[in-house]
Amino acid sequence: MSDFRRLPNLAALRAFEAAARHQNFSRAAEEIHLTHGAISHQVRALEAELDVALFVRHGKRLAITPDGEQFAAAIRQSLQDIAEAAERLQKHSKQKRLSITSLPSFAARWLSPRLGKFIEHYPDLEVSLESSNHLTDYLRESVDIGIRFGNGHYPGMVTELLMGDSYYPVVSPRYHGGQLPQTPQELAASYLLRCDGEPWEPWFRAAGVDAEEPTGGLVFQDSSMLARAAVDGQGIALGRHAIVQSDIETGLLQRLFDIEVPSTVSYYLVYPEVSLKKPQVRAFREWLLAEIAAAK
Known part of the structure; x- marks a missing residue:
């Protein structure tokens, strides 16, 4: 030796x-x-x-x-x-690690449950999923690619529109002993859960309900926390489709009425141009676009 x-x-x-x-x-x-x-x-x-x-x-x-x-x-x-x-x-x-950033609600409710399918195809790849509501310094924080919910204006970055979203009321089937609102007017008189920046008024107008924005009570800062409160039967929530879809499919939440309003902002894929030189980033981008197309 x-x-x-x-x-x-x-x-x-x-x-x-x-x-x-x-x-x-x-x-x-x-x-x-x-x-x-x-x-x-x-x-x-x-x-x-x-x-x-x-x-x-x-x-x-x-x-x-x-x-x-x-x-x-x-x-x-x-x-x-x-x-x-x-x-x-x-x-x-570098080839064995992929760092993704996403807002917490989308990461928890939409992306994380699906990532297992991506990892199955790349078992040797270490995937780091970071959730944050704040803008990310991709180069300083060594982040490869991100998903943001906004207006698509991210200077100095490559930005691709992924999908829009919409809002509609959701509630636990167990709420109020199963006696759920039968009309939008009855819903407006119920206890409504709110998320900061996602007001009820546009849905009231679409439903033809003459009601003001709810005041008082707990205001959630994250859509996934809002959905969790609705699942727990704390009230009726104005759910964002991408966030509540899985709970509706499993029966934890029930959609009320067929009325929905489109979101004024959308989901975007955001990354530095240099990131696409990495094969794992290209693979994730292609997989994500295919997942979104299949979910429509």
Whole structure:
């Protein structure tokens, strides 16, 4: 087994290789950000350790010895091998990780339940799903691709429309002992759950109900929390289709009436242009577009 403790000082080896390549201590010092004196000191220490002259000095002139030339070639090849191994490792690491950001409600209710199907096709890929309502600095936070619910204006990013959405009332079948509103007017008089930024008034107008926006009570900051409260029978919620669809399919929620209003904002795929150079990002994008097409 090799004893790596017998290796000469690695900093000295790097200094010597640069000096040998340039045949000049000053230029070697500039390359690796050291002083001329530091290069000279490390080369002399290496010569003393090896008990071999690596350079012949004639005043300010410097000439490498045959032994030095041979040793420098071996070091250069070794450093190149290390650099190539590190590059392969970096590429391999980048190819095996995918970082996705999404608003919490969409991540929890729509994306996360479906991601298993994507991972089945790429079992060696590590997928990181981050949920946040805040704008993301993709490069600084090492995020590859994101899904946002907004107006599609994300400067400096590639933006693709994924799908729109719509709102309609949903309620637990167990709410009020199963005695659910039979008309929109009865619904307006019920206890209505609200989510910040998703008002009831547009639905009231579409349903022909002369009612004002509810006031008082608990206002949720996240649509998935609103849906959870409705499932728990706390009241009737104005559900966003993408968020409540799974609960309707499993019978945890029931849709009230066939009246719905379109959302004024939509879901967008957002990513830096450089992200599409990664095969895992391209694969996720294609899979996501296919999933959305199938869900329509």
